Amino acid sequence: MKLSLSCLLLLSALLNPAFALINAEVCKCLPNDVCWPKDEAWSQLNSTINGRLIRSKPPASVCYPQESNYDAEACSRVFENWESSYWHADDPISIDAPPRYACHPIYPNGTSIYGDPTAGERGCGGDSYPVYVVNASSISDVQAGVNFARRHSVKLNVKSTGHGRSSIAGSLSIWTHYFREKEFHTHFVPQGANSSSNATSMAVTFGAGILDREAFEFAAEHDAVVVGGTDSTVGLVGWAGAGGHGYLTGAYGMGADSFLEVTVVTPNGDIVVANAYQHADLFWATGGGGAGTWGVVVSLTVKAHPMPSTAMWSLSVSAQNGTTARDWYRVAAEVFADIPRQRDLGLSGYQTLSGPPLVVTNTMFGYEMSRETVEEIIEPLLQRLEIRNSTVKVDSTIATFSRWIDVFHQFNLTQSVGGATGGTTAARLLPASSITDIDTFAQFLESVGPSLDKPKDIFRSGRSISGTATGSSRKVDNALNPAWRDTAVHFIVSESWPHDTPSEAVDEAMAAMEQSAYKLRSIAPDSGAYINERGDFVPDWQKTLYGDHYSRLLTIKHKYDPESVQWCEFCVGSDEWYEREDGRFCKQSWA
Structure with missing residues (x-):
């Protein structure tokens, strides 16, 4: 006798009462569901972990008069620290880039830190965050949290710093911030x-x-x-x-x-x-x-x-007055096209392309490399750029350091800006063959990069491009996307805007970025993208992010997590569940 799919789902839910059965779908439990753990269960978990269970409250909730913890003085401190990634990392639920309608700090008139005049009226938006947090200080705390989430079919989140996407609404979160070994x-x-x-x-x-x-x-x-x-x-x-x-x-x-x-x-x-x-x-x-x-x-x-000792080369190429976008982008393409040669000779580093005014920078590092060796490597490119001195201005400097850590201390005692505004990106891992045809790549750069003039839309900041030429071609037996091994530049196109930008302008920017993502895929169709910086448009994400490793990874996922205790967007096996508009995670009928 064969059971219908709906019967199988019903049987599964009955055998595991922790699951919610919503319209014949097996779903994770949310706070308003019958299957959500009772207060007694949460109290028991808190006792098990010696009082380290935190009832979540967004840090900016202190700015909202309708919240029970409203505190104007505390709100001032939130404003002072909102752009500090360290501050977000030190909070059990806060993250660098909260959702658009999450709990942002508001001024007394109800306007958010981003200029949204409706934020105060809308309210704190605490539903965007985990419900409880295990402030873990031992492995047994982590075990207790994981076991609780599995037994009660509660969504599980893990946060260390909050720098990335470590926030799942309606979840139990495990905060590993205090694992300081x-x-x-x-x-x-x-x-x-x-x-x-x-x-x-x-x-x-x-x-x-x-x-x-x-x-x-x-x-x-x-x-x-x-x-x-x-x-x-x-x-x-x-x-x-x-x-x-x-x-x-x-x-x-x-x-x-x-x-x-x-x-x-x-x-x-x-x-x-x-x-x-x-x-x-x-x-x-x-x-x-x-x-x-x-x-x-x-x-x-x-x-x-x-x-290692370190030599650092910094290059800046900017457009001269009267230079056309076409001429400048050809020079920018020459800078990118030379990167594979530099990589082969031992340099690695980062690029930016921004404007207006149009500027491309290239910062490359050579480890255990002398100043003279770096000069020899970069001389061919500098000679080609010198020919174009009527089109661009070139600044090139080399600094040497006896210890790499001195480079970090001098140039990288910075942090990302927390509480980011809205924005969109497109990204691709580009092999050398995608960037060494200068004419073709120049046309591509001009089509996706910043314009010569400021955007007409006052809400839009304009495009920027970043390049990462720090991949490794060495063959290591691990799950890294194989596309990395052939990557000359990890290429990202970005655009940002304030949170109060009209939806029409946001839609226009998103549509334009989707076209840029298509162009990126077109110049590197057989490559992929980096999981942590994948961009917003990732069709065929299993192949794009994991390459030929995906099927093996999925087998391992099923072995170690057969009940899908952990879920994250674009993670292995995530397509077996989907998130409904009401925030529920429900199992696909075919999974």
């Missing part, structure tokens, strides 16, 4: 490896709450470096789990390439130490297969390297 190993031996084998390596173990800045500075205390991101406030674990590019990755490998061992609380509540010698499939998946879906990572051990 830092341990340097002269000879690290992974569990399960023979201590006399060649498995030993200089390494550092970091807890899940460690930021890039903290990782860099701790390694420097031991005259070593570890790879990390370009932003001081990025959490190392989430950054590396999705692949991870940064200043040092072009020389030492991507963030995922540095993995030696990872300690995870799996979705079924087990503590697993994964490396190349045990739980190798999970270890492979966590190294580049995306963060937030394989379990809750509580610590990560990564390779360390001797502290």
